[in-house]
Every structure is written in C-alpha cells, then in structure tokens.
Amino acid sequence: MPSYLVSRYQGWHATSYAENRAWYRRLAEEGQRPRSMIIACCDSRVHVTSMFGADQGEFFIHRNIANLVPEFTPDGDHHGTSAAIEYAVKNLKVAHLIVLGHSSCGGVAGCHAMCAGEAPELEEKSSFVGTWLNLLRPGYERVLELPAEQQIVALEREAVKVSLENLMTFPFVREALDADRMTLHGLRHDIGEGTLEQYDSDSDQFELI
Incomplete structure (x- = not known):
C-alpha cells in the first residue's frame, strides 16, 4: 500500500x-438502510458524500463512466449497473433514486468525439469504454443542432436525461414510482463553480438549486 x-x-x-x-x-x-441511491460518474473530482454532507450508511452509491444507465435488458451485457439498481430498489427499498452528472466529464467528451468520428479507437469492438459510451448516442443525436461550442455541456445534461429515460424501462423502478414508494431525480454538478442543477421534466430544463 x-x-x-x-x-x-x-x-x-x-x-x-x-x-x-x-x-x-x-x-x-x-445492516445498511440507505435513504437514497446515487448513480454518479467514476470521476475522482465528484465527491458525492462530501457534497451532500452524508454519513456512512446514508447513500447507496454506484459509479460508472459518464453516470449512464442502460435500458432494461434481462439478457443483455450491462449487468453491473442494472444489478446495483435492482438491489437498491427491490432489496434496500431506497426512497430516492438520483442520477448525478457533472461538468468537464471525460466520458461525455469521449462519446461526443466517438459519435463525431474523431475517436476511432473507441469504435473498436475491443473497446469496453466505447461500447459503454454508445449508451449515450441517442443524447448525441439530440444536441447536433446546437452550436459546436454548446454541444459538450448539453451532452452532459443529456447523459442525465438518457439515464432517467432508461431507468423508466425497469419494471421495478416504474412500479416503485407509481406506488409513491420512491422518487426519481436528475442532477448536474459544475465542479469549478460548485453549483448543482436539477432536471425539471415538465419544462425539460435544468434549473439551479
């Protein structure tokens, strides 16, 4: 060590x-009785427990590149994230499920470069990162009409939205939401500014908290 x-x-x-x-x-x-599950990015600059002043046992945290959630696919390849979500919702019965994105996300930038044809190494079948970032391709398609300088930040927000959309394909997530046993939230953290935005599904906008 x-x-x-x-x-x-x-x-x-x-x-x-x-x-x-x-x-x-x-x-x-x-045993643990966390109130919330947070799906965050692996990025070392995103200090989830510090940001919310959390104690041990308060959060069930799952981290992956670009805070992505795959669609519900029982026989698919993305079992790690799906397994964590299943355990949090069905076994731990968390009251809140939160997707937390952030600024300057290398995974999001990599997805943008890959989808734009500027990162052929990520398109190799042997690239685990590229295969994972393909989950965000629908979000990339939605930011193409924006000016080039706005696309990366917009895609960071899309990473949160795509994950929220995919969470709704999980039957046990939808069941918990319909029964008012759990709430669903999307956030984006600006590392440099220390700010936090929350996604409002009614307006389809991110608003500062």
Missing part, C-alpha cells in the same frame, strides 16, 4: 472511527 494511504487510514481509525465506534458497530450488526 502507498504510505500516504496507510497514514491516512491510521489517522481516520484513531479519530473518526474511534469517536464513532458505536455507530460503525451498529451499521455492521444491523
């Missing part, structure tokens, strides 16, 4: 853990 990680762990164990030992033991014994 890198020495700086060992040092940080030891500091955490001697302070945060020691001061909250009873809470950690309760989590271990009673």
